[in-house]
Amino acid sequence: MVKKTLSLTLNRIIQEAKADLLLGDIYLLLEHAIGRGKEFIYTYPMYSPTENELDRWEECRTRRLKGEPVSYITGWREFYSLDFKVDRFTLIPRQETELLVDQVLLRRPDSLLDIGTGCGNIAVSVRYHLNRCLVTAVDLSVKAVQMARYNANRLLGQHDIRFIKSNYFNELDKVEFDVIVSNPPYIKSSDIDRLPIEISSYEPRIALDGGSDGLMTYSKIIGDSQPYLSQAGKLILELDPELLGGVMTIAEEKNYTVENVVKDLGLNDRVIVLSP
Ligand SMILES: C[S@@+](CC[C@H](N)C(=O)[O-])C[C@H]1O[C@@H](n2cnc3c(N)ncnc32)[C@H](O)[C@@H]1O
Known part of the structure; x- marks a missing residue:
């Protein structure tokens, strides 16, 4: 069975995260989670992150929502x-x-x-x-x-x-x-x-x-x-x-x-x- 998360694209992640995070923070955290720069995110909004990348993104998002500054994450x-x-x-x-x-x-x-x-x-x-x-x-x-x-x-x-x-x-x-x-x-x-x-x-x-x-x-x-x-x-x-x-x-x-x-x-x- 294909995991639901694997169909998540960068674009969809960004749209969903906008509900509770600032756009600037989302980009910085996403770059960190997938190990690629902003240019990649702009160029390939339909890229589907791997399971590891999604896990990292979820960890970043959770830490940020608890109040940890982006730079420490x-x-x-x-x-x-x-x-x-x-x-x-x-x-x-x-x-x-x-x-x-x-x-x-x-x-x-x-x-x-x-x-x-x-x-x-x-x-x-x-x-x-x-x-x-x-x-x-x-x-x-x-x-x-x-x-x-x-x-x-x-x-x-x-x-x-x-x-x-x-x-x-x-x-x-x-x-x-x-x-x-x-x-x-x-x-x-x-x-x-x-x-x-x-x-x-x-x-x-x-x-x-x-x-x-x-x-x-x-x-x-x-x-x-x-x-x-x-x-x-x-x-x-x-x-x-x-x-x-x-x-x-x-x-x-x-x-x-x-x-x-x-x-x-x-x-x-x-x-x-x-x-x-
Ligand atoms: C407001 S931070 C400035 C850090 C950095 N210079 C900057 O501008 O982003 C103040 C720094 O002073 C250091 N500090 C505090 N008391 C000190 C002391 N008695 N002697 C030397 N450094 C001290 C702290 O460890 C901290 O790194």
Whole structure:
């Protein structure tokens, strides 16, 4: 007897899944399940997936319906037009964080320190475009450091990025950088459980938790960065728009000047550039 599932075509799967999943998610999950790109799905909508492919699709669909982010199911996320491997020990890179990379590249630094590198998306993207920049990337999570190194090896081949497991600056030699960049954890601890389940139940708390007021990591980074910045150096930080006032106050207290505040596509204040 021919199994009913074997008569399912890609087109039919997509139409049925649209009842409870977003179309963009369906394509990414289907690509992952059948191991072929979007072009294949567009070109062969009448293709009938094999039994194994259908099983994989069902597993992906079930996980997504439970709230798991697509990137943790597929293991991949695009950032700055590069594909980064991610897992549940690394934050999923966000589109707005590409602004940080823009701000770094605009300044063409000879040296860069990335604090809280996660899967390495900022450090690797900068190094990809500025191949003479000496990049150091730190993270408190050893699993994140391992993933960042994996992504650098995959995307850059031979490279000289230094990946270090470090609590902020603790494990660094006393070297000066032209730019220090960070997308630090900045969610107020009490807000984390109110975030969508995709974030609160799946993304690593260490990557989200900014302490009681969301400002803990900014105090630490701004407070301790001066010895690690060259004279004309810049400290470039991502922030939640609501934290701008608090971050500016910390910067003032630590004798930093606000050079620029950059808005994201939604016109929210998203990146602050500070000079010592
Ligand atoms: C918001 S995530 C940013 C990840 C990645 N840079 C990005 O932009 O997508 C913050 C990162 O900071 C790391 N982190 C948290 N506390 C840290 C600390 N004390 N020292 C170094 N890294 C830390 C987390 O492990 C996490 O990878």
